[in-house]
Amino acid sequence: MTAPDSLSVWLRVRREAEWRHAPVLRRVPSGSDGFRTWCEGPVRRRDPVRAERLLAAHALALADAARLVPLSFAVLSGWQREILGGPQAPFRANDAYAKAGRERYGLTPRTRADFASCLRETTDPDLPLAARAARVYLDVAFFHPFADGNARAALVALVHVLAREGIVLPEVGPLQTTRYADDPAGAADLATLIGVLNRRRL
Numbered sequence: 001m002t003a004p005d006s007l008s009v010w011l012r013v014r015r016e017a018e019w020r021h022a023p024v025l026r027r028v029p030s031g032s033d034g035f036r037t038w039c040e041g042p043v044r045r046r047d048p049v050r051a052e053r054l055l056a057a058h059a060l061a062l063a064d065a066a067r068l069v070p071l072s073f074a075v076l077s078g079w080q081r082e083i084l085g086g087p088q089a090p091f092r093a094n095d096a097y098a099k100a101g102r103e104r105y106g107l108t109p110r111t112r113a114d115f116a117s118c119l120r121e122t123t124d125p126d127l128p129l130a131a132r133a134a135r136v137y138l139d140v141a142f143f144h145p146f147a148d149g150n151a152r153a154a155l156v157a158l159v160h161v162l163a164r165e166g167i168v169l170p171e172v173g174p175l176q177t178t179r180y181a182d183d184p185a186g187a188a189d190l191a192t193l194i195g196v197l198n199r200r201r202l
Contacts, residue, residue: 003097005106006181010142011114014135017187022131023195027166034171034197035159042173049085054152057082061156065163071119071136073112073145079156083149091115096144103181105144115143122161130198133161134191142181151176162194169197 035058044051057079064075073091080089091112096105118139122132140154155172162169174193179186 003102003104006103007105007111007142007144010138010181013182013184013187014118014138017184019127019131019135019188019191021188022128022134022191023198025129025162025165025167025195025198028198028201032170034169034173035155037170038172053083053085054156057152057156058159061160062163065160068164071122071157071160073116073119076119076140076145076153076157080146080149080153083152083156084146089146091145092147096147098144098150099178105142111143112145115139115145118143123164128191129162129165129167130191130194133158133194134187136161137175137190138179138187141179158194167198169194170200171197 036055039051039054039058043054060079060082069075077089077091081087083089092107095107097103098105119136121127122136124132127135137154137158140150140157144150146153155175158175159169159172174197175190179190
């Protein structure tokens, strides 16, 4: 039996989640860049090559943020080529699966256009920044645009959206827990967690 389409479920949850209740983020001095610390610590201990590739993608994402480059699939793909260490990172051509096959992310003629529309919303000034960052993380996770490395792409996208507005989280490890497409409370809680980390100084 084919698994239900988790992408369709996520798009419904995305519309229903209480994004406007997300915390307001503050530009406060940070002692460290949590993404870089994570790469230099646990990632490097597990896989030095993976760490270097993530750091290269992170550098590109920060440079694009400094130039206020709008988020698009082409921009994500450029970072993903660094993450995967390959010459190409195309949009997937088939349904994708994750969580040992329990989640399926369908592909329709509208999937890529829908993803582009979601990425454009990362600059929506009417939505709190914490909500936009949380939502782009979940968009990348559940649109699952790449054949591999989507969780890493999601985290880099989140970092980019925050950096565009001068926010650097001192810690990113707590963001990386398993997320489910049908969990509106969990989606909103991700935005809340970003707010908590924004106030945490290491």
